[in-house]
Amino acid sequence: MLFKKFLALSIASALTSTQSIAADNPGSHQHGHAEMQLAIGNGQIEILLMSPAGNMFGFEHHPRTPEQHQIAERVSHWLSENPLVNTLKSTCEIQASTIQHEVAGGHDHDRHSHDEQGQHADITVTQTLSCIGLDKPASLTTPVTKHFPALEQLDIAWAGPNGQGATRLGRGESSFKLER
Numbered sequence: 001m002l003f004k005k006f007l008a009l010s011i012a013s014a015l016t017s018t019q020s021i022a023a024d025n026p027g028s029h030q031h032g033h034a035e036m037q038l039a040i041g042n043g044q045i046e047i048l049l050m051s052p053a054g055n056m057f058g059f060e061h062h063p064r065t066p067e068q069h070q071i072a073e074r075v076s077h078w079l080s081e082n083p084l085v086n087t088l089k090s091t092c093e094i095q096a097s098t099i100q101h102e103v104a105g106g107h108d109h110d111r112h113s114h115d116e117q118g119q120h121a122d123i124t125v126t127q128t129l130s131c132i133g134l135d136k137p138a139s140l141t142t143p144v145t146k147h148f149p150a151l152e153q154l155d156i157a158w159a160g161p162n163g164q165g166a167t168r169l170g171r172g173e174s175s176f177k178l179e180r
Helices: 002-024 066-081
Strands: 033-041 044-052 093-104 120-130 139-141 153-160 163-170 175-177
Touching: 066 093, 163 175
Parallel strands: 033 153
Antiparallel strands: 033 044, 044 120, 093 120, 139 175, 153 163
């Protein structure tokens, strides 16, 4: 139970600090790049995925046209129904999932300005997964880099009972090993 609280606090802390850093640092919003953080333990993975909306939606503003609404719904559905990581042995099961789409800058709601230059929108996804095969150092896969072709680079960092580490996947790469 204590570990589960630690995982939840780690994800919440990372989410809060990353959003405030991103808001203060426009350079942190890089098209083609995304970050995934994993907290691993007791057969579960807590995931935090942060990406510019353009990588997944193909646009950086709130959907306006019927086609954009369909794209946003389709992507949101995919992100909520598909585990963002799996073990090589089996598919992980989603226990909980949230998706946030946030637009910052370039849109003045009080003045109804529709100037999108300088506008940055991000998608933040959290998932709690139950996974078989996490009891020892494992290899994991992610469908994210193959499902979203605009994603050129995915930085992955993890922490768990066997240590912590990080890796970077390029376009179309999907496997990584949990090792230091």
